[in-house]
Amino acid sequence: MSDTKLPVVQHQSEIAALAKRYREADSLGMQVLSLIGGHAGNLLERLPDAAKDRLEEATRRALTAALHAAQRSRGVVPDQKHWLNTAVATAMGAAGGSGGLPSALAELPVTVTVLLRSIQGVAADHGFxxxxxxxxxxxxxVFAAAGPMDEDDDAEMGFLAARVAVTGSTIYSLIARIAPxxxxAMGQKLATQTVPVLGAVAGxxxxxxxxxxxxxxxxxxxGLLAxxxxxxxxxxxxxxxLKKEMAKARLTLN
Structure with missing residues (x-):
């Protein structure tokens, strides 16, 4: 009897571990909001109208460029340790924030490329x-997740169930759906990097x-796919x- 129960116990423990990762993902974004004294809902209002108007197109271009750069680089540069990807992106954020909005916009495609390579590295870690x-x-x-500064857990969970949007889609039609x-999320990132005085630190x-x-x-x-x-x-x-596990954890915390 114990042999038949073991896979169920292991499966439940893996779901619990993934739920823990999910909960931890949001905490750093909230700390950034605390640093700059803002709220996710009004971050985009800090951007000039011209920047807001071109944000979706800039994101779509950044995703397309990141896809090509990430795929080409995989044959030349091996996947890096996750801490190193984080360190590189952190340094780029500081550089982007130091020059205000122009340098933050210029840094955007590079950061998206590093993020995508990091995501690809995780996929490879799981055997894909x-x-x-x-x-x-x-x-x-994965970029369809709400972003670290989104405060709506239900909206955020939607990306995990978006199987239909992935299966059968061309890469570029998927980019068109993800970009908005x-x-x-990228607009919130840019807004934090334009905070006066704190630009480099916030970036x-x-x-x-x-x-x-x-x-x-x-x-x-x-982890769920594997x-x-x-x-x-x-x-x-x-x-x-996973949603049930997350809901149970929220009830426990409250």
């Missing part, structure tokens, strides 16, 4: 090949939070179990 079209789409879909969502802290967040979300995303393939349990069922 990021060079295949299917896993390339899965990597991009990611542009909000470094923001990039640290963003890299940590998307790496954690990738761990959840590919668990589904290993156990035969549909990913939709595992996502539902």
């Amino acid at each position: 090949d990021p060079s295949t079209p299917e896993i390339a789409r899965e990597c991009l879909s 969502k990611l542009s909000i 470094a802290a923001t990039n640290y939070a963003y890299t940590s967040y998307y790496q954690q979300m990738a761990q959840v995303h590919f 668990l589904s393939r290993r156990t035969g349990i549909p990913r939709e069922v595992l996502v539902a179990e």
